[in-house]
Amino acid sequence: MINTAIGSLRRHALVCFKIGVEAAEPYLAVKRHMLTDGNRFGLILADGSQRYGTWPKVHVIAFGKAACAMVKAAREVIPVHLLACCIAVTNDDNVIALDGIELLAASHPLPDERGFKAAQICAEIAEAAQKDELVLVLISGGGSALLPYPVKTVSLQDKIAATDLLLASGASINQMNCVRKHLSQLKGGGLAKLAYPADVHALILSDVLGDDISAIASGPTVPDETTYADALSILESKNLADKIPANVKRHLEHGRDGQIAETPKSGDEVFAHASHTLIGSNALSVHAVMQATQANGYFMLLYSDHLRGEARDEAEKLVLFAKKTICSMGEPLAIIAGGETTVTLKGNGKGGRNQEMALAFAISAQHHNLPGNWVFLSGGTDGRDGPTEAAGGMVDSGTIQRMIAAGINPGELLDNNDSYVTLKTSHDLLMTGATGTNVADLQILLILP
Template sequence: MNSLADTAAGLASVRQDALSLFQAGITAADPYQAVKRHLAPELFNGYSKVHLIAFGKAACAMAQAAAEIVPAGMLAGKGIAVTNYDNVTDVDNVDVFGASHPLPDTAGLNGAKLIAERVLNAQQHELVLVLVSGGGSALIPYPADQITLQEKIAATDLLLASGATINQINCVRKHLSRLKGGGLARMAAPAHLHALILSDVLGDDLSAIASGPTVADDTTYADAIDILKAKDIWQQIPANVRKHLEQGQSGAIAETPKPGDSIFNHTEHTLIGSNSISVNAMLQSARKLDYAAELYSGHLCGEAGEEAEKLVLHAKALTINKPTALLAGGETTVTLKGDGRGGRNQEIALAFAIAAEKYNLTDNWVFLSGGTDGRDGPTDAAGGIVDRHTIKRMTEAGISPIERLKNNDSYHALKASGDLLNTGATGTNVADLQILLIQPAP
């Protein structure tokens, strides 16, 4: 790869490389192909019927692949798939329902009830085939008896705004739900259950993916209460939610199924895709483009703004004498302090551009951070893609980057500079990907 001069054309080429690498990561998490690779026809031997259940952002693609593999005549009625509205597509022999993400809605509740009804009717010697992908926690809300959907939404909203990690959010969700935290597996017994799981959780903890509806839960009601108190939102949580958690802590309500519970004797899981698989695909693609490619982090987490500054300082300390790619996968957090619009990927992109200006990162660089599902927070963007001229473009548009960052308004800042990453819904979800490409300064 020839050294690129600091020209608009040269920078455009590097930006295109970043987009290409991001697409390679998404392709590696293609849910249809992942199911095709892992679902063998012999799995169905010995069962009289197969109940096909799918939920998450990749539900339609996964269900389509499974419906093509399940032997003809074995499906126990039409399958059920619940996905976010953007990813709704027709699937043969499957009833598809759209629902809201990241905050749940009534459509998701209705889908969850249909899933519960189907699974509760499964009999011994029948197979419940569950296809799980990221987003499942919000897409199939089924609150515990004394909690309304609106109360659960309010609790989820507070958690999302508090800077809680995905594991902390899922711990609370499990203890407000009938399906999560092994609840679906409990409903399926005595039928056999096999789950194919596309992971959007770093480290691929199966109990955290979609809040682990088919997996034993080692967290407790007490853990959920501790999280809400540590985030200083316990008193803001609806009273019925607090009452439910306190009753669970006292033993008046049964705990979620724990490791060793007999209901898991006939439950199996197969991990078919993950963030690490996508990061590795990006590494290989970067090397094919003649970048010196390195893994910066396989578990990028922490506050988005702080992580952006750390990455800038890391890049600043490198000796760049050839095109270099620093790649990462993860899921940062944002503690909301303003009332702007954006998501964690847009925030880390804006913060990176500000920090690069602050620390005088002079090489030609492009930084991309995007959600593999194509949706970053409550916006229509997947994330952001910034370069060494981003701050200049913002200021020329009358935007104060620092003030926008303080107000958590990364969306409008990046929109003004033409640096939003827009992919549309991708049909998959394996957390976030980060790409920093650096060309030696001429």
């Protein structure tokens, strides 16, 4: 039974999370960066300046979890007589039927054959674009997995196997993208290379902490400063060098040895007509959550806007920070974070990094006797955490008691990476459905001393 105070905290946490997600609403973000006078099409750049183009044709390629909303906005602004083609590639949960748009569904987080075929189509569109035409690329989180276009010596199954191993190893998004760029014909500047000499402009919704443009969807339209040697070093550091498919390892080694051309770097002519604008990020969503908690009467503290590291370790650090802070506070407290933790799989359970962090927080809070009534929410802004239908978890000061009453051992299940089943048993899964956007994760801790 959840008491009245905790029930109120849970409602506040959910409202604040939804406000954070809405701050990354892709449709409005795209609209804010486009303009037209009915005949011409233009872009509003990152510095606020307007740029009308003289492009006779505009080719629109959208991919990622927010592709449908982004391409819908673009199609409503771009004059019909300029629109050469309009394609969107997204995951199954975010498919929305749209008139006049070629919509393709593919798998995430592991690539599939549908994504490979979609990538081929996008590559053909880019290659067909002519000088002085515009390839408008709308990029959002999930793009790396949704458009797998491996080099000819690496099969799609080889690339899937390598991706699977990297996911299970606890590799960061930047580490994963470094490897994927060097196995792809689109990533790491590959799309800009295919479109050259046409103009290329990307509107980017960032799911990467720090908004490193080269890491978002593995940077298909920007220079890649990582190397084949870097990719091999990552595999070595994760003990994967002898586990990945032989074709993958051979390709990376050939690249390191100079037998294969590197991904395009800064100064390469393929970027002479390429530009981009960042239109949304985790930082903007964190700011929105901070404002929402203050509006609800909480004293707000930003814990981290670059939260990284092993999910269960970061959960304990947050518990200790909260316990130390709460001792000096006599008013409702909100501690906010944003980022993207990782999970190193050691068991065979089901869950995701946000569910694992929520469960670990509940266990650690009991162990360290976190005082007061509290609620902790950790959720993915895309509404999907790992291979589950949950966005994450929302636990409270009664969570562990509910688990024990149900006859389960939360510690044992955490060690088996089985956070989904554990949180489902205590009714602490965060269920939002697919949100149509993706700007990493949000963490919200609300405490009544």
